[in-house]
Amino acid sequence: MDFKSIEVIGKSPNSLDSLAPYVGKMRPELVDWLIKKFAYPQGTIYDPFSGSGTVLLEGWKNGYHVIGSDLNEYAIVLSKGKMNPYINEQVALEKLAIYKTRVNRWLLRNREVQVPQWVSQFYHPDTLREVCAWTRVLRYNKEWFFLSCLLGILHHQRPGFLSYPSSHGAPYLRTNKYPKEDYPDMYEYREVFPRLEAKIARVYKKIPRLDYSIEREVYKKDATKMKMIGKLVETIITSPPYMKSLTYARDNRLRLWFLGIEDWQKLDQSISPDRNYFFEEMKCCFKNWYKMQPPEGICVLVVGNLETKYKGEKHKIPDVLVEIARPYYCLFDSYIDPIPEKRKVVKGNTKVKQEVVLVFRRR
């Protein structure tokens, strides 16, 4: 397969896009470029593996009706958060102050919280109780934007974050690098409210211009089973979860726990598929997408340029996908994009060095 090179220059400042980290997140500027170059001039953009909602946000920014789906609860909360920010910072902070009162009431009623040790080891006990209160109150009230902001400050070593010193992407304590005896302030109680307020203020510093009258839909649905009833999707843009190269539940296990998902291993069995299962899933998807799209509908896939075994022989993933898609889609363009180390959420992940963009047209 011949690849053209992608020329995406610069990064558009957009703090809504970085509400909270997500492994395997697409570069927003690449998505913006894909939309401008390949999407139908109007209509709907659908991302069936929507993760943190990068395609949804860029689609919304560009004036499209957007639909996303994913099976990971954290991805759903984050996407709904990005799709539903308050209209401005003042309105958001006024609403947050109301929730502060409800959180305080929750704290008065719940003196003890049951938390497993692998979670409690990340927090000062008073901070932990507050984090439990805030996550429960915000979840109960479906406050996805505030909840996403809270998940974005859940763990890291900086003062604006809530945990003991730990990494920001996947949750690992950094107690060896920052021992308590040398850094006692990093182990003190951290009040949630002022940190959440500061995070929200940061988000509104570089928020893009958005049209709130445009429809945005996010579903917790399996991409292999997702059906659109009564509407056609002109453009699909997505990056599927190929071959266990990233583990979406394990790397978000702490955030998932606060969202009520305790068994992250079980979740990873369905959202981080291995080789054979991935290709079976993609067969189902192409078949579904064919039914959802009009003739000549556009389907853009962003995948790793990895070598794999398929039907007993070695192939590159993009070649297998073109083969699987053939009854429904023909390939009309392909691009390659190297991934520099600084862009990886899981540093040192050596499996995926390049990403490939495959642009299909529905038959």
Ligand SMILES: C[S@@+](CC[C@H](N)C(=O)[O-])C[C@H]1O[C@@H](n2cnc3c(N)ncnc32)[C@H](O)[C@@H]1O
């Ligand atoms: C590469 S990530 C997508 C990242 C996204 N483009 C972003 O920018 O954040 C793949 C996503 O597919 C989701 N996923 C895996 N299997 C799925 C399935 N069968 N149905 C729906 N979503 C699935 C994972 O939870 C993960 O969020």
